[in-house]
Amino acid sequence: MIPPVSVRGLEGAVLVTGVCGRLGRRLARALHRQCRVIGLDRRPFPDRPRDVEHHELDLRSARARDVFASGVSAVVHLGVDHDLRADSAENHAVNMTRVQKLFEYVEHFGVKKVVLLSSANVYGPRPDNPQFLTEDAPLLGAGPFSQIRDLVELDMGSQAYFWRLPEVGTVILRPAHILGTVKNAPSNYLRLAVVPTLLGFDPMMQAVHQDDVVRAIMLALKPEARGVFNIAGPPPVPLSRVLELLERSTVAVPHTMARLGVERLFKLRVTSFPAPELDFIRYVCMIDDARARRDLGYAPAHGLVSTLCAVDEERWLG
């Protein structure tokens, strides 16, 4: 049994944007017994705990202001749209406006805490990456993979608020590949019936259990927490070992063919993986989470096997 993280020092509610995503729902469940939780999402939240207050709203709408006015003391921003097929300019505008609005309300209503969920992907997988990237490494992910631009910009833009709003404890979390019931690229990749790998490439991989990310978010709600933190899971292993532990059947494809093939398949809407994401199974993109361990008191509670097997939980529930 993993001891729950206790959230302290919060008088008002915790506002969770994008609460209807899989990670958001888990966070709401973990938080609602300890403090007031307000959800904010355009989607409905049908199976929410009774004491979670939910608003079917976008952060950009005028009524979001009223939600903030009702006494919010911390915001967890998970509401970043990642739809790769949507119009990227539109998506970009939505994501940027949301975060701008968010900090506007934070400043106006004197919210003391903002936690943003970025990703270790903002560093980007590269052949010349150090084995473990620290928080000071440049965010080069958007170079070859333009769809991640929003996240990079959001991450960097939010960093400006460290000095623009010095009285707010802003925290940016950059977790490694999150595995679990979440529908993100790494979890989807490991759920494939036959998992393709790149012939001759077997990079070291880091993953983190979705509940460990939830715990990291709760630790980041501590009043004194502030800054950028990498969040890693159990010690890294080669990709081949990951697939071996999950007992997946694999097929190795030469990387040049894979790139061309995935590009075509993505255009034909056969696969949801864009071609630049192949670099994640070619090069290392691993992080050093020493700062989170030291300053947040974070440590992953899930071991390697339990982190990996989380992708198969609730698999057939949709």
Next chain:
Amino acid sequence: MSEKTALARFTEAAYGRGLPFLRRVLDGAARAADEVSLRLLGPDFEQRFRVLADRYERLGGDPFGFDPEAVRRAALASAFFHRAYFRTDVYDVDRVPEGRVMLVANHSGQIPIDAAIIGCSLFFDANPPRITRAMVDKWTATLPFVSTFFSRMGQVVGLPENARRLLDMEELLLVFPEGMRGVSKPFEERYQLQEFGRGFMRLALETKTPIVPVGVIGAEEQYLSLGRVSWAARAFGLPVVPFIPQMFLPGGQMPLPTKYRLFFGEPLYFEGDPDDAAAVADKVYLVREAVAHILRRGLAQRRSIFL
């Protein structure tokens, strides 16, 4: 009818005499192979392997992807080159201190066989055996199979962050400060040390790591390069393409079976400010002189390239 009996006789002969004979041949071959592998690997191979495997088990796996089992798989081929092909003579390997240490060696031979042989000497000849973590060019990380092979064998992309982490893990680092300049020297420049990079010294000062100068003799003559072909390097996107006439002869792709000699110098301990460029340059000069001295002495002793 007669055909049938002939076939039956043949079958009987095959099973009665042919098979046991074949089995004897196969058994003999297996025994010979065992003997050869025992002679190449040495009687204490299993113990040496255990020492390494235990170390990384205690560490909870190597974060850079080193896999002791890969060493076991590559051991026979490495031992063949180390003990039979290049007949390496290893001098004073016991000078390598325990814990974090940096080996600084001259780089030569067109392809980095010298790194592999140094690795072999530290595994097969040193007590206790150690794994050599060489710093490889980041370009190799883009190559299929090569990148995976290097990673499993304990090689690491040459970045200061990686080197620092390895030294914090008390590993043994192998550095070629000449880099690509050294390994691709043409034949006429053999045993002439090229300019040394300075990053290794800054790192040694920061992490208080002893430096062991190493001289490798024999690698320069394994491939006789007459020069660099710059247009071929550009065309294939390679860092450098040497012109090696022997490559065009049948079997010339293998390196020449020169005799390797490895000389390990006394460990050098440095102290000082890693950010003082002039002081760092002076210390790099001392290390370069130490390697050059070892090479001069080794070359003077050498009577033959091949024996």
